[in-house]
Amino acid sequence: MPLYTESEAMSSTPPRARDENTALTRAVHAPRIAIEAVSPALDDGRFAAKATVGEPVRVSATIFADGHDVLAAEIGWIDDQGIKRRAPMQLARPLGLDRWEGHFTPDRVGRHVFYIEAWWDVFETYRYELSKKHAASVPIALELEEGRLLLERAAARAEAGLAQGLAKCLDALAQATDQGAQVALLLEGETARLMHEADSRPHLSRTQADYPLEVERLAARFASWYELFPRSQTPDPARHGTFDDVQRRLPLIRDMGFDVLYFPPIHPIGRKHRKGPNNSLEAGPTDPGSPYAIGSPEGGHEAIHPELGSREDFRALVRAAADHGLEIALDFAIQCSPDHPWLAEHPGWFSWRPDGTIRYAENPPKKYQDIVNVDFYADEAVPGLWLALLEVVQGWVDEGVRIFRVDNPHTKPLPFWEWLIQEIRARDPGVMFLAEAFTRPPMMLRLGKVGFSQSYTYFTWRHTKAELTAYFSELDASPMREGYRPNFFVNTPDINPYFLQTSGRSGFLQRAALAALGSGLWGMYSGFELCESAPVPGKEEYLDSEKYEIRPRDYQASGNISLEIAELNRIRRENPALQTHLGIRFHTIESERLLLFSKATESRANVVLVAINLDPFAAHEAAFALPFELFELDDGATLFGEELMSGTRVRWQGRWQSLRLEPARPFAVWRLRPENAP
């Protein structure tokens, strides 16, 4: 065993200058109370945790100190206006873990911060010891005198009103003749309240950092998205759809219960290397091209594709949408077509190759020649490009757009997003960004940390009971719950899920129910309600993809599921428990093809139970356990449910029941009540 040798010890005086007096001064002034594991927090306060306005923020921390004295703790929170408020904390159960909790409810959108303070609660410590000694019948004359002195000193330092109250206590104490009466006075709640008020808070310790909270409007966690290509809102593929055409569809979209209407890019589309139908490299003269090939002589990211209408038409659409309870979300896709004005105006914002040609995105042997990417760190791009992009977003905010779906944010620098989102939200904290990143898990979360309000997810590729349970649970656990709000899209123009290609209508109903009932945020791309699923063979792509063509649709086509979607959205609006992905609980149901979960508001005023058949081809029936624990019911008790799609009411006697779900209506959703409510 190589023991530590003397020569090692001798030579190891550390080289860095160590000032012993400074170390001592720092130590005697260091916080005596440890405050650890603060929640909600992301990377211990480096990033803002997510919250929504009007929703309580539950704060907890592990708080402890040397010795056995009683501690007290409080949350301090500062809203976006700099107004400070306080909220009490209590020791949480189980008590042995030194966990404290409290809550406050932000009433404004914007960046808030909170911190925690803890101190020695001298009077509570005194009360605890006095009551213990009193109960043990040991002599307590000296303790009573100590209590009197505590009150006296508190009265001396307290402001007038409080001092008066304490003086009254002291008078009463002086007049109490026997020890029992004195003890009662010292232990009574009113005395404790006054002493808490007058507390000098010895050994006050505060969290080292303030913990930021990004408080957003409700739509950040509860919204139903509908995506469409404005150019396809035409009965005739030869006639380009317009913003006015979109206006005519608003009532139908609202009838389905959506509240966000999202468009792929609406900017001028490049001509050079324009893609033809089905992503072919050669476009015909009438092919409209991909809206993601942004920029042409008509303008770039700030401009509107002329065939969609004028700026005034766009403004009219934004107003009309608002009148229908719909908010417009735009796409923010930073790449450029080779015809984008920036290439000529700012060649220094792009990468060039040794032969003077521009560098295209590539995935050998594929080459994406209809778009080029900017280079954020090129000499000339810093900071010109950054400011130009900020101006683009701000320009659309000025037009009333307050939601942006960002294309591939994970291929642009994280510091850029952190800066851009903070700049925009400093001007209007109601603006939100949805991250369309499908990449490795750490980046998915990090985008949420740097400021994206919502994110696309892996939901599209989670199908089995085990996969769904694990994924929904992961989203509900730290650090995802603090930093990442999942928007469950059932399909997108880029994703024609393999599952839906063969599942038929039942699969569409199943996925809509999983998304709409699984998360406060869900979305669909038009065609889903028609159960469209024809693929490019062997691929997760739509055949004759709308990305490259104008695709009129008959939205009344038979077999559509618009009515079911409307019902799901109605149920979401009527049940607060469904307006978040948080707090999901999975329950036992004895079939691998049936999924059973519940969601509940904290007060249990709204409790919803969801059952879904994951097999689109067969009915399944199984025994299941009702979530009696949510209502603290015994196994033999009665529970009432109202099935919210059909309105059917059921009275369950006993915890174990069974259910059957047919492929034709592969889900059921009950509102649960312990009593038979109206």
Added chain:
Amino acid sequence: MPLYTESEAMSSTPPRARDENTALTRAVHAPRIAIEAVSPALDDGRFAAKATVGEPVRVSATIFADGHDVLAAEIGWIDDQGIKRRAPMQLARPLGLDRWEGHFTPDRVGRHVFYIEAWWDVFETYRYELSKKHAASVPIALELEEGRLLLERAAARAEAGLAQGLAKCLDALAQATDQGAQVALLLEGETARLMHEADSRPHLSRTQADYPLEVERLAARFASWYELFPRSQTPDPARHGTFDDVQRRLPLIRDMGFDVLYFPPIHPIGRKHRKGPNNSLEAGPTDPGSPYAIGSPEGGHEAIHPELGSREDFRALVRAAADHGLEIALDFAIQCSPDHPWLAEHPGWFSWRPDGTIRYAENPPKKYQDIVNVDFYADEAVPGLWLALLEVVQGWVDEGVRIFRVDNPHTKPLPFWEWLIQEIRARDPGVMFLAEAFTRPPMMLRLGKVGFSQSYTYFTWRHTKAELTAYFSELDASPMREGYRPNFFVNTPDINPYFLQTSGRSGFLQRAALAALGSGLWGMYSGFELCESAPVPGKEEYLDSEKYEIRPRDYQASGNISLEIAELNRIRRENPALQTHLGIRFHTIESERLLLFSKATESRANVVLVAINLDPFAAHEAAFALPFELFELDDGATLFGEELMSGTRVRWQGRWQSLRLEPARPFAVWRLRPENAP
């Protein structure tokens, strides 16, 4: 649904001054690469993680950036002398999680720090794309030119030797006639090595903080402790034992394989309120009192109890112990007897009551009148008391004592410990502190974080298979593994475990094996080897406790387990896998009363399998699974084992085997080898 209203948006301009230009400047210079979840770290670098000299520190982090370019990462570490070194990091499996790892081996005791740097690996990105395009047979003339330019630029900025190597590459490239040869040159390992050397490290990002590491000597994680009361080292209870008596016992203690010899306080014992036998309130004239009642007219914490011997005797004992391979550990118990000189010299260091009496420790109705506690934050105690305590410890360090067992550190302020330990270790980083805290989990860990090298544990109260498995696993998981080194004491003068009061000799063997084989650190208080267990009825206290009496013992008494203890300590010395509590793996054995675990060095050069019968009253037999996975063996393979207590060799054919353990020898420990080694 209360949607966010316009008026809210208007009024929410944040009050804090926001300088847009500063925000932009900061953003463009912010680290482009995210480095998250660095390990080993405690509270993200607020506290030093634990390490030992000569043992590799495995560093890992989640590292990622926007886009698809290849990254490179490196550990930088700075030892206690300020010398910087570097170690490479690699992407870890599974690859999709962006986890990187590397390691370095501190070769000095003291405070080290490490950090991580990551950057864009331009040439590796180039190689990846070139090889992909080459394989896809697309035109690559331009790519070859780009490669040449990368080399040329690197040669221009590299120092002479490296530039020469790159110039050679460029020459070879110029002379290569066909593209295949050029590709081969650009992809070859030597070119990559040179380019890695010459890398300009664009977008270099570094962890925000340096991560401290407290590197200690091996005894911080691997040591066997033996505790005795020097005053009891006498054949005659009427004659007080001395340091010279202890010297005579050294060979026996060393024969049992211990390397740390720990004494309860050796300071003068107070007379006032001295405790008598069995913690009685009245001591007789010849009763020696509790050594924890520190201080008398003969001196305080700096002094030696006269009956134990002189300072010279103590020095002689320290030297003699060292000659026997034993290190002396002293007790550091901050409380004072009412006779401690500090009470008269520094009354301002203590708490006084309204009637002028001193405040005793109490647990109503109990009152501990033989000791009083100092008040660390009393006006006069800051900083006089703090400095006096530092001086006490430094005084014993000057006498050659480099291990301190600290009594009840959780009732003294955390900032005091953090300061004191750093001050002492700044002078001699070989000094170690063992925390004797039995309190709630957050404090137990925090004491390790603020600098205690080792800690007492809950081991004494973990008995069942489930309890032991859960507890050993918790100690091996973050954050315990970084901050808390468990010293498994099987008993102490304060803890006569209920289990041992009835278990008989088998229980003592079982607990010794669990402690000695479960952790790199274990300890026993003398009497354990004699299976002493007579309790104060109904309590976890020893009857006629040595804390209040002189207790001579016959260490050769029949039924003693000294030989088994010696064997356990020998096995620990011979098997590096057993010299830490980390890396424990539990294996299936089909009995609730049998525990099976293994430990292995990273290279698998040393693999040990331990089986323990948890039932002291009956033999148990059960099938078990050999840890074939450690050697990547198929289920039908052969494994060889040498039982290290008996020397018996066994050849196991197939993964599933069975074993039987009798109460008389309730454990077995095999060294495993995949081949029949000598």
